[in-house]
Amino acid sequence: MTGGSTRRSAIATDTAGTSLTADLLDGLRELLGDRLSLNETERANYGMDESSFSAPAPQAVAFLESTEEASELVRLCAQHRTPVIPFGAGTSLEGHVLATHGGVAVVMTGMNQVLEVNVDDLDATVQAGVTRKQLNDSLRDHGLFFPIDPGADASLGGMAATRASGTTAVRYGTMRDNILAMTVVLADGRVIRTGSRARKSSAGYDLTRLFIGSEGTLGIITEVTVRLQGVPPAISSAICRFPTVDDAVSAVISTIQFGIPVARVELLDELGLQAVNDFSGLDCVLEPTLFLEFHGSEKGVVEQAKEVQEIAGECGGADFEWATRTEDRNRLWQARHDAYWAALAMRPGCRGITTDVCVPISRLGECISETKRDFAETSLLAPLVGHVGDGNFHLVILIDTDDEEEVREARELNRRLVRRALAMGGTCTGEHGVGFGKMDYLVEEHGDAVDTMRAIKACLDPQDIMNPGKVVHVGA
Amino acid sequence: MTGGSTRRSAIATDTAGTSLTADLLDGLRELLGDRLSLNETERANYGMDESSFSAPAPQAVAFLESTEEASELVRLCAQHRTPVIPFGAGTSLEGHVLATHGGVAVVMTGMNQVLEVNVDDLDATVQAGVTRKQLNDSLRDHGLFFPIDPGADASLGGMAATRASGTTAVRYGTMRDNILAMTVVLADGRVIRTGSRARKSSAGYDLTRLFIGSEGTLGIITEVTVRLQGVPPAISSAICRFPTVDDAVSAVISTIQFGIPVARVELLDELGLQAVNDFSGLDCVLEPTLFLEFHGSEKGVVEQAKEVQEIAGECGGADFEWATRTEDRNRLWQARHDAYWAALAMRPGCRGITTDVCVPISRLGECISETKRDFAETSLLAPLVGHVGDGNFHLVILIDTDDEEEVREARELNRRLVRRALAMGGTCTGEHGVGFGKMDYLVEEHGDAVDTMRAIKACLDPQDIMNPGKVVHVGA
Numbered sequence: 001m002t003g004g005s006t007r008r009s010a011i012a013t014d015t016a017g018t019s020l021t022a023d024l025l026d027g028l029r030e031l032l033g034d035r036l037s038l039n040e041t042e043r044a045n046y047g048m049d050e051s052s053f054s055a056p057a058p059q060a061v062a063f064l065e066s067t068e069e070a071s072e073l074v075r076l077c078a079q080h081r082t083p084v085i086p087f088g089a090g091t092s093l094e095g096h097v098l099a100t101h102g103g104v105a106v107v108m109t110g111m112n113q114v115l116e117v118n119v120d121d122l123d124a125t126v127q128a129g130v131t132r133k134q135l136n137d138s139l140r141d142h143g144l145f146f147p148i149d150p151g152a153d154a155s156l157g158g159m160a161a162t163r164a165s166g167t168t169a170v171r172y173g174t175m176r177d178n179i180l181a182m183t184v185v186l187a188d189g190r191v192i193r194t195g196s197r198a199r200k201s202s203a204g205y206d207l208t209r210l211f212i213g214s215e216g217t218l219g220i221i222t223e224v225t226v227r228l229q230g231v232p233p234a235i236s237s238a239i240c241r242f243p244t245v246d247d248a249v250s251a252v253i254s255t256i257q258f259g260i261p262v263a264r265v266e267l268l269d270e271l272g273l274q275a276v277n278d279f280s281g282l283d284c285v286l287e288p289t290l291f292l293e294f295h296g297s298e299k300g301v302v303e304q305a306k307e308v309q310e311i312a313g314e315c316g317g318a319d320f321e322w323a324t325r326t327e328d329r330n331r332l333w334q335a336r337h338d339a340y341w342a343a344l345a346m347r348p349g350c351r352g353i354t355t356d357v358c359v360p361i362s363r364l365g366e367c368i369s370e371t372k373r374d375f376a377e378t379s380l381l382a383p384l385v386g387h388v389g390d391g392n393f394h395l396v397i398l399i400d401t402d403d404e405e406e407v408r409e410a411r412e413l414n415r416r417l418v419r420r421a422l423a424m425g426g427t428c429t430g431e432h433g434v435g436f437g438k439m440d441y442l443v444e445e446h447g448d449a450v451d452t453m454r455a456i457k458a459c460l461d462p463q464d465i466m467n468p469g470k471v472v473h474v475g476a
Numbered sequence: 477m478t479g480g481s482t483r484r485s486a487i488a489t490d491t492a493g494t495s496l497t498a499d500l501l502d503g504l505r506e507l508l509g510d511r512l513s514l515n516e517t518e519r520a521n522y523g524m525d526e527s528s529f530s531a532p533a534p535q536a537v538a539f540l541e542s543t544e545e546a547s548e549l550v551r552l553c554a555q556h557r558t559p560v561i562p563f564g565a566g567t568s569l570e571g572h573v574l575a576t577h578g579g580v581a582v583v584m585t586g587m588n589q590v591l592e593v594n595v596d597d598l599d600a601t602v603q604a605g606v607t608r609k610q611l612n613d614s615l616r617d618h619g620l621f622f623p624i625d626p627g628a629d630a631s632l633g634g635m636a637a638t639r640a641s642g643t644t645a646v647r648y649g650t651m652r653d654n655i656l657a658m659t660v661v662l663a664d665g666r667v668i669r670t671g672s673r674a675r676k677s678s679a680g681y682d683l684t685r686l687f688i689g690s691e692g693t694l695g696i697i698t699e700v701t702v703r704l705q706g707v708p709p710a711i712s713s714a715i716c717r718f719p720t721v722d723d724a725v726s727a728v729i730s731t732i733q734f735g736i737p738v739a740r741v742e743l744l745d746e747l748g749l750q751a752v753n754d755f756s757g758l759d760c761v762l763e764p765t766l767f768l769e770f771h772g773s774e775k776g777v778v779e780q781a782k783e784v785q786e787i788a789g790e791c792g793g794a795d796f797e798w799a800t801r802t803e804d805r806n807r808l809w810q811a812r813h814d815a816y817w818a819a820l821a822m823r824p825g826c827r828g829i830t831t832d833v834c835v836p837i838s839r840l841g842e843c844i845s846e847t848k849r850d851f852a853e854t855s856l857l858a859p860l861v862g863h864v865g866d867g868n869f870h871l872v873i874l875i876d877t878d879d880e881e882e883v884r885e886a887r888e889l890n891r892r893l894v895r896r897a898l899a900m901g902g903t904c905t906g907e908h909g910v911g912f913g914k915m916d917y918l919v920e921e922h923g924d925a926v927d928t929m930r931a932i933k934a935c936l937d938p939q940d941i942m943n944p945g946k947v948v949h950v951g952a
Contacts, residue, residue, distance in 0.1 A: 198903040203905050205947070
């Protein structure tokens with residue numbers, strides 16, 4: 001997954017004078033033994049994500065196994081004013097985990113224990129490095145699942161830190177809605193628990209939600225208590241193609257407005273579909289297409305699918321095809337999940353700049369149409385996939401990062417897209433987060449409210465050691 | 477609703493030296509004209525809520541009409557370090573709106589405009605003083621509704637400020653889940669918008685959730701953008717009685733675990749049912765009883781009800797009765813909503829201390845049983861009603877506030893209940909909030925995390941003028 005890692009856009013960094021002191025290294029070695037690495041390859045590996053950005057590697061990599069170690073590590077780093085960059089599965093898309101200010105990459109994937117599954121309460125507590133697939137594997141025998149599905153097999157801590165969502169948010173919400181409580185190591189090493197296992201609470205400020213989406217800039221999330229769902233008695237999938245993207249979006253809007261509880265509704269445009277056909281061996285007709293999934297009782301999924309089929313028909317949809325067999329469903333959704341890799345495969349050696357706006361659904365058709373017109377005037381390939389039930393869609397802009405003009409053009413198109421979305425009452429990032437890449441857009445989107453974010457950052461991390469250079473500009 | 481207002485427990489206050497300066501009064505008069513009141517009756521009215529607590533009245537009452545006025549008022553009060561206490565419908569239950577530190581009660585009910593309804597996007601933006609019934613009246617012609625239902629006709633701003641929920645949270649979530657964005661006046665008068673109309677966003681710290689549940693202690697919420705739901709094609713209700721509370725709770729747990737999307741599932745114990753029978757003229761058999769509501773398609777609600785009936789039967793449920801006619805349903809739910817008044821009516825002249833714990837649902841039966849045993853050993857009447865699908869239940873402890881021994885005993889029973897819930901992994905308040913009454917329990921529940929809350933309070937309200945003396949102890 002990091003094969004194209006050399007071809008990235010170097011970003012401005014502030015790592016002057018950030019080499020670790022001998023004192024700190026001694027402390028970290030004492031704490032972690034050979035789980036502290038200064039190896040060049042490891043430093044490089046844990047200094048990049050799936051974005052097109054690059055920065056110098058962190059000075060050291062720490063492989064953690066417990067909350068206590070995280071606490072002690074932060075305490076040591078705080079004493080030396082050294083940046084701490086939590087690192088999960090490394091699948092972020094905006095440079096979230098790059099060591100732009102130097103420091104220690106803190107690898108959480110060794111904290112991979114499912115600590116507790118409460119079947120009766122439909123909740124589980126896991127260490128932050130547990131991935132969503134690992135969690136779901138451990139739940140299968142209980143007839144339960146964790147619904148949030150960003151595609152990548154991300155870690156639960158990373159998903160919490162970026163407020164991730166994905167294909168199932170239309171039905172089950174985002175990480176925001178599916179976390180009951182977390183254990184967090186603060187910027188001075190203190191450890192707090194942000195909530196209880198109660199389904200709801202009005203007990204004080206919502207620290208859980210404050211740390212969800214904080215991208216490691218306020219503390220390290222070390223444990224996560226999540227809500228689970230019962231595996232529905234019946235699951236079925238469908239695909240349906242439409243003459244235009246607008247028609248497909250109209251069908252989605254009606255589906256949402258009628259309150260049909262679709263579990264997934266994903267749009268691929270012609271180019272996205274071509275990528276998926278080629279990469280995953282599907283033979284879909286190259287028209288804008290919805291991939292749908294229904295969860296419910298046997299009767300319920302039939303009813304839902306019929307209703308959606310009827311709506312689709314009224315919007316010009318054709319060839320509404322059902323898939324109730326598990327292997328057919330899995331093949332379809334595996335293809336959808338591989339869409340990012342399928343897109344990259346369209347242009348060997350390229351990297352992707354992935355856009356991520358989310359708009360009120362009534363503006364979605366307009367937003368996509370204008371954006372596609374924008375791209376039609378360029379030579380850049382940019383297949384579209386979208387979580388359209390949420391108003392969220394992605395273009396994977398395929399670029400050669402050695403070609404500065406292409407990079408500039410791609411970033412300009414993204415800028416125009418973000419401004420279009422903001423003008424429509426939307427957001428610059430529906431699910432990928434701010435990281436390094438969207439700090440300026442955060443200001444465009446939130447205006448003066450960013451001062452409040454900055455005040456919170458300064459209050460909880462006064463030395464600016466927690467993943468510095470991400471989310472908010474400090475001292476600006 | 478404030479008829480019993482003289483019979484309350486006076487609480488410790490810190491209003492020394494808090495009389496308003498002539499300078500501040502001049503400024504407020506210039507800003508508000510005759511919408512600034514020093515009238516004794518009005519000060520008394522806007523210095524109490526539905527709790528059993530009392531405190532000296534605020535020095536002045538300000539009736540606001542706009543965000544700009546709120547901003548200017550806070551700016552003036554900040555200059556004079558004078559407390560600002562936002563006041564909605566006054567239906568809070570823990571002394572949230574009492575002027576424990578003196579200051580100005582800021583009445584939001586004049587800000588009662590529904591500003592925007594976006595039918596296609598299923599959202600609406602309202603001024604904070606709009607009540608939930610008013611909002612729902614304005615939505616009816618659009619075929620939409622706002623689902624959160626705390627019983628009282630509270631203001632949307634107040635509901636946001638307390639992270640309210642109620643009978644429908646089991647299906648639709650709480651205020652936390654149903655607000656997209658808010659306009660907030662900060663403690664220095666600056667105005668921010670906390671989010672956009674996008675369904676989801678990963679753009680920065682979740683300020684929306686930070687202010688939801690902040691109870692006026694971090695700023696004044698002046699506008700709220702909420703998610704709406706389409707009115708379901710079919711709604712039906714049911715009641716079912718059980719031999720024991722445990723049996724009823726077992727039926728609820730199974731219903732939740734099977735993923736049946738009940739819209740409401742409320743438990744009344746024998747005493748709660750007696751209160752409701754007497755007050756609302758129902759003739760229910762005096763056994764623990766579930767009130768249920770189903771939302772969905774015509775077929776869907778039939779299917780849901782059948783499944784629940786089957787589960788109920790297995791748990792000893794009897795006389796499962798359906799109500800599909802609107803008038804029957806309304807009568808049932810009006811009776812449920814009046815349960816608080818019905819409880820108070822059991823003991824004329826009394827006031828209620830309303831408990832509010834929420835526990836993981838697997839512990840709910842045990843928590844209720846132990847609590848009922850506790851109460852059985854006293855002479856206090858305490859009918860039980862519960863949002864059992866969430867693990868949340870209330871006892872309305874009927875007390876004579878002139879009888880210090882009764883008050884002491886009631887508070888001790890509540891203390892034991894809170895500690896029982898915390899030991900079970902629950903929370904001291906599922907939906908009523910901390911206010912004045914649960915500040916110490918907040919510390920018991922959250923431990924060191926309260927320091928983080930306190931740091932945020934100090935950062936966003938350094939002069940401690942926003943509803944001081946609530947939620948967190950400042951300077952402790």
